[in-house]
Amino acid sequence: MTHIPPRQPDSFQPLAGILAILLPGLGYFALRQPKRAVLTGAPILALILMGLLIGGLDVVNRADAYWWFLVQCGIGPLAFLLNHLRETVAAAGTLTPALAKVNEVGTLYIVMAGMLNLIAIIDCFFHATTDRRRSATPTAGAATP
Amino acid sequence: MIHAAPTLIAWRPFLDPLDLHTLWWLTLIPMALFVAMAYKAVRLPELDDYWRSVAVMTAQIVLAMIALAAALHLIIEFVVPLLSR
Numbered sequence: 001m002t003h004i005p006p007r008q009p010d011s012f013q014p015l016a017g018i019l020a021i022l023l024p025g026l027g028y029f030a031l032r033q034p035k036r037a038v039l040t041g042a043p044i045l046a047l048i049l050m051g052l053l054i055g056g057l058d059v060v061n062r063a064d065a066y067w068w069f070l071v072q073c074g075i076g077p078l079a080f081l082l083n084h085l086r087e088t089v090a091a092a093g094t095l096t097p098a099l100a101k102v103n104e105v106g107t108l109y110i111v112m113a114g115m116l117n118l119i120a121i122i123d124c125f126f127h128a129t130t131d132r133r134r135s136a137t138p139t140a141g142a143a144t145p
Numbered sequence: 146m147i148h149a150a151p152t153l154i155a156w157r158p159f160l161d162p163l164d165l166h167t168l169w170w171l172t173l174i175p176m177a178l179f180v181a182m183a184y185k186a187v188r189l190p191e192l193d194d195y196w197r198s199v200a201v202m203t204a205q206i207v208l209a210m211i212a213l214a215a216a217l218h219l220i221i222e223f224v225v226p227l228l229s230r
Contacts, residue, residue, distance in 0.1 A: 035192055036186055036187075036192065039182060039183075039185075039186035039192065039195065040183055040186040040187055042182070043178075043179040043180075043182035043183040043186070044179075044183050046175075046179050047176070047179045047180075047183075050172075050175060050176075050179075052159050053158060053159070053163065054162065054163050054165060054172060055162045055163075056159055056160055056161055056162045057159050057160065058162070089160065094157075094160055095160055096157075096160060096161040096162060097162075098162035099162070100166065101165070101166055101169040102162040102163060102164075102165055102166060102169060103162070104169075105165070105169050105172050106162065108176070109172075109176060112176060112179075112180055116180065116183040116184060116187075117183075119184070119187055120183070120187050123187050
């Protein structure tokens with residue numbers, strides 16, 4: 001059983017929230033939950049990596065896909081770094097634009113990473129204790145008087 | 146041999162998109178897996194039952210997408226032609 005140190009229910013954790021914005025999964029390290037940090041950060045980073053491998057750097061495009069980029073910003077400063085890299089590589093003329101389904105899938109991968117990281121950021125900022133989480137689940141909640 | 150060199154290095158990771166135009170739908174499976182992993186890591190109160198929950202959610206996502214695709218196929222192929230008569 002994973003031991004999590006007791007905290008106030010839904011306590012405000014600004015440090016954990018800021019760390020979660022900086023890098024996916026990092027906020028849970030501040031909350032002393034390394035296993036949860038790895039299990040949150042690794043799949044989000046894998047989604048970003050796979051999106052980039054499928055569509056190339058062109059899938060993070062602030063200029064041509066602004067609204068998608070806005071959601072991709074959920075991954076934090078990494079989105080701006082990737083957009084800057086894309087602009088640099090595109091200016092050098094070495095970037096092949098992703099078209100059609102490949103562009104859509106690549107973009108969607110990083111959009112999903114952004115939305116999931118946003119959930120993790122909110123969870124780190126307003127962190128609930130294990131007991132509070134357990135009582136929020138439907139089965140355990142039904143058993144609680 | 147000199148002419149073959151550009152073909153051998155045709156795909157440059159992160160610079161060129163993958164040629165998945167016919168197999169793009171297969172990317173649903175890893176996406177479903179990673180989404181389930183991240184979501185369950187945040188949502189579960191305790192991580193003891195983590196991998197079973199991830200497997201169940203991955204299967205739910207994939208099956209729901211297949212059902213949605215089948216439903217849309219039926220609507221477009223059969224219902225819309227009926228309505229347009």
